[in-house]
Amino acid sequence: MTSETTTTSPEALRSAMVARIRTIGHAYRHEVEQVLLTTERQAFLPHAELDEAHDPHQAVVTHRFDDGRPRALASAPWLVAAMLDQLDVHPGMRVLEIGAGTGYNACLLAQLTGSPDLVTTIDIDADVTAQASRALEATGYGGVHVITGDGALGYSDHAPYDRIIVTVSPWDIPTAWRTQLAPGGRLVAPVRWRGQSRSAALTNRGDRLVSDSLYLCGFVYLVGEDEGELAAPITEDERVTLHWDRDQPVEPAALRGGLDQPRLTTWSGTTLAANESHDGLWLRLTTTDARVCRLKVQPEVPREVCDPVPGWWRMALAEGNTLVYLTVRRVQDGDEVRGELGAIGHGPAAAELTEYLCQQIRDWAPSRAQDTPTLTIYPADTPDCALAGPAIDKPHSRFVLTYDDPSTTPAQS
Template sequence: MTGSADLVTTIDIDPDVTAKAAQALTATGYGDVHVVTGDGGLGYPDRAPYDRMIATVSPWDIPAHWWKQLAPGGRLVAPLRWRGQGRSVAFTYTDGRLISDSLHLCGFVYLVGDGEGELSGSITADELVSLHWDRDQAVDPEALRGVLDQPRVTAWSGTTIARNESHDGLWLRLTATDPRVCRIKVHADVPPEVCDPIGGWWRMALVDGDTLVYLTARRLESDDEVRWELGAIGHGPTADQLTEYLCDEIRSWAPKRNQHTPSLIVYPADTPDSELAGPAIDKTHSRFVLTYDPTG
């Protein structure tokens, strides 16, 4: 694709990985690829600027060195994380900004040394239920300790999905519109009468002070098919309002669930609010802005 293996640089922090990579590349006729042992978050300035960057680890932020080493008009593909979920995002570097044209659900091993951008904390005494959130979010796990012991409030949206139909677009949509969205992690030993989120590896939640609400689903059977109704389970002082809010969001998302996707624009960290396309998710080296057109 590059026309010459000499134009390609690959980096990994593990010397065993880079040794095996160099050996395999040489054996297959690509020995001119530059194999570097080092911190991928630092890039490799000796060969910069790069027209293409592909990250095969998941960063919480766009490292400052990547900004410096990507050529104007260059492409960056990275499995990024924000608001508890992960997306493989394809960007073009345009006018000092990274503008996405593709977002796909994705999970990947985290970038080593990525700092304390994503925070986590248990909300149960046995530490089997925890929350994961971004540094710029007002989540206090201590305020939620024992919240699952409070009365459960359940609401149903009337929106159903098929057995293999994705609902992840709801989470992505809410990251563009609601700063309270995060992730709840529930150990397999936790019984559903204690915490019963929708199935999957990562589960969406909303935190508002000392109230927790998370996405759930129930099985509905008819003569010819099985479907799942999406709903919300909440605990805490404002659980009634927050569960109904989440169900309203589900109903708003459902009619055009596959017809439009938010776009992600990433700005340098020192960009003032007046130059942003919308509210920012603030990282260390950059500011994430999701733009969403609900009528599009």
């Protein structure tokens, strides 16, 4: 909704924004649709152009670090709607928001609960909470509790909470969130593992948190948390970097310069239509394969150096001094142009790993439309015998992903 926008009033822009969000399947809860339609989003983004503020797919940076990196932003409206759908707030519920942002989300939550006093939002950045407070006061929602503090600690003064929503990306689920969430309560958080981030809607089942939906997303990281993701350049010009989890046996020094070695390309025979996503493949492989990580490739890197699938984050497998990543090529299928997925490998085990990745693509393809696992998050001290499957271990938690149909779960590497 930029140069093609012909309407100029905020009301018309909001209506168009919500209509577009609805067409992609979000704001399906009537209450969520209504608060998006009636809340003046531009009041929380005074420095943004109206079209920018109401673009359903665009996040707006509101604060930056000295080096220019975003330190706070307003999430894209489609993602706001998706997470509020996941949260399932009802009148009278007590809600904690981790990450105050502009105050816009807290305003929506105040309307969904029926009272600003039921909403607490916390952020570690005093500039962020000050701006959120001003915007909430100006829009008539000054009763929201805006707290400056470490969101990883939650806010025990108003606990227990029926709902907790996290609008920054945590590496782990801190113990405080678990203990401050009421039994049967829901927590929605954009958690990260194996190089990708998903907004997970989790229900408190006492000894574990269990998801019922996962959405691909991206957020500013939770400040003050012990970071579990590592990164290192693997080219001399540092324009291609590898990102992996702290618990993975990745040796970046062994991979540096690997893209200069001969390339082996293998094709899977699996094709996708222009509007089909391959994100489920990445998610599926994280269930059992500890080699899954991601590449970040700068736009100016020539395709003859690195030629992954389009996007900012690209799935890869790292094993010793061998690197394999997902690629795609255009193929003609009758009158339709499709994309065939494949694998490019560098290193001594490239033949084995490229064929492995292509076989995983073939195994994933038949069920890709319904290919969403359940994420179960257990406390860190849970023994292996009590887990539903192989764990991804974090400081406070053990993440386990399972599929309803065992035949869709890849073999453990």
